[in-house]
Amino acid sequence: MNSSPVHSSQTSIHADLERLVRKHAATEYLRPIPPFSAAVFAEICGTVQQWLQEHPSASIVLDSCCGTGESTAHLARRHTNAFVIGIDKSAHRTKKHGQLEHNNDSTETRNYQVWRADCEDIWRLLPTLFREQKIICEKHYCLYPNPYPKPHHILRRWHGHPLFSHMLALSAETEMRTNWRVYAEECAEAARILGYTAHYQELSIDAPFGDAMTAFERKYAASGHTLYKICMTKQHEFS
Numbered sequence: 001m002n003s004s005p006v007h008s009s010q011t012s013i014h015a016d017l018e019r020l021v022r023k024h025a026a027t028e029y030l031r032p033i034p035p036f037s038a039a040v041f042a043e044i045c046g047t048v049q050q051w052l053q054e055h056p057s058a059s060i061v062l063d064s065c066c067g068t069g070e071s072t073a074h075l076a077r078r079h080t081n082a083f084v085i086g087i088d089k090s091a092h093r094t095k096k097h098g099q100l101e102h103n104n105d106s107t108e109t110r111n112y113q114v115w116r117a118d119c120e121d122i123w124r125l126l127p128t129l130f131r132e133q134k135i136i137c138e139k140h141y142c143l144y145p146n147p148y149p150k151p152h153h154i155l156r157r158w159h160g161h162p163l164f165s166h167m168l169a170l171s172a173e174t175e176m177r178t179n180w181r182v183y184a185e186e187c188a189e190a191a192r193i194l195g196y197t198a199h200y201q202e203l204s205i206d207a208p209f210g211d212a213m214t215a216f217e218r219k220y221a222a223s224g225h226t227l228y229k230i231c232m233t234k235q236h237e238f239s
């Protein structure tokens with residue numbers, strides 16, 4: 001269960017962060033959507049449309065990189081007026097969802113579902129669903145994404161990725177969590193560069209870790225790591 005804290009030769013915000021964030025925000029991301037992702041997206045649309053027929057005032061909560069979907073089920077209990085979409089690209093992890101102890105609601109009544117898919121594709125497709133169904137994503141969570149601590153891997157961190165501005169635009173409020181302070185600092189700074197209000201704070205998850213939302217959160221907390229929550233919100237738009 002014990003895990004080592006993140007080790008990196010990078011101890012503060014990457015010198016290239018601002019240049020990258022601005023360049024990416026000004027560049028269109030052209031990778032074609034693969035048929036597999038389009039098929040998963042069609043499934044998501046069908047499920048959400050059906051949910052909306054019975055719950056017309058529902059909103060969406062998005063749980064990106066949800067792993068086994070433990071957090072997705074947790075968020076569904078917390079956001080009872082929302083339908084929670086959990087996405088993770090690992091079949092190994094998403095398959096485990098059915099085996100989780102807490103997953104005992106029936107598929108018909110539960111207000112969430114976990115799909116195996118690549119966020120890079122689903123994030124680009126979701127605005128169409130939100131527009132067509134006139135539905136809002138009230139909160140976007142992305143908990144403990146891979147930190148990629150080597151300095152030259154900054155492009156793999158979500159805030160260094162070409163789709164970061166797209167990721168933030170999905171919801172008025174985005175929350176990320178990490179066990180690496182530099183990730184939290186950089187992510188909040190990248191969001192501010194894009195005009196968001198952003199801050200990070202330490203998160204305390206005490207033994208016996210019943211409050212942990214995910215398997216990684218429980219493992220990191222049990223190993224004594226400092227955990228951080230990054231909150232990013234859209235600034236008010238003045239007309």
Ligand SMILES: C[S@@+](CC[C@H](N)C(=O)[O-])C[C@H]1O[C@@H](n2cnc3c(N)ncnc32)[C@H](O)[C@@H]1O
Nearest residue numbers: 065066067088089090118119143144214215216
């Ligand atoms: C460190 S794990 C955290 C999982 C979970 N949120 C937790 O806290 O237990 C990072 C997760 O991100 C997922 N992931 C990485 N890149 C992804 C992508 N492009 N699309 C979807 N999932 C991705 C991985 O499959 C992995 O499950």
